[in-house]
Amino acid sequence: MESTRSPPRSTFLYFAYGSNLLKERLQLKNPSATVHCVAKLEDYRLVFGNHQGRASERWHGGVATIEHSPGDEVWGVVWRLSVSDLESLDSQENVTLGAYRPVELTVVADGDDLSCRTYIMNSCVYAPPSPQYLKVMVMGAEQNGLPPEYQARLRSVKTNEYEGPLPVMAELERARRAHSAPPPR
Template identity: 30%
Template sequence: MASKSLYFGYGSNLWKQQMSARCPENKYLGIARLVDWRWIINERGYANVIPSEGDEVWALLYELSQSDEKNLDRYEGVPVDYVKQNLQVEYYGHGEENKKIVEALVYVDVERVTGGWPPQTEYIHRMNCGIADALAQGISQTYISKYLRQSIPETKEE
């Protein structure tokens, strides 16, 4: 049996439809949190996470086949745009009382680590679709407002 990996999707891969298109064998598992990291838009105009004490990043957690992971590597520009790190995240299966610590793949841009850049125009729509899915899956509006909405404007069509 081929090995599976857990993937922490924190940017436009919050959008479940995009993940299904990129990784057709993926299995959505639930929401997860990366403690002491911060969500940013870096100079490339895409989401990144950086270590930041006291901050947090929420994401959708997916199980990926080896084939899906290879597809995702290509979409994410590994190893030029992002590198894969295995990090411990808090996984919430069905509510906070079920929290587990698991190791997940987190795609991190280790070269471009300053935030505050404007997002790529095409990225705004994908992020808004992802934000809608994140909220529907239980990621809090407080988190979305504090981190994602600082960089991603709401658009009328969403």
């Protein structure tokens, strides 16, 4: 007798709209991530904030989240990841600490609807991002060819002007250099 159950999925789609727009940032902890496409989330807007008003220790400022907003849109990257990276992605998004919750949302890519996992901050208190956090988002938007007007909108976000060191930036720079280095002979 044939089974009518479908086989378990080995991958899932993830819609990134914040620092995970940048390939090297996402792949630090989620090596299976590959670009699936660029997509638009309709009736949401991008905002920056801190979970319960506590600034991100990693980024020293507000971080991206989304909130329902009829008529607005958020552009991002749909990544395909192995299910084996799901726990790591949840950890990166501080799900166990309660900062973000995973949700399934529908995004539009080339006229097609895609169901994707993404994350929404709990108890968000609005706060500007650090210049470094915004730089990572802008680099990811450029890297993946998000619409030019959306990239301009990201560049216009006011930051908190934090100038101190961020260890994550050094880690990202090492990863970017490793990706751009010519292969060994």
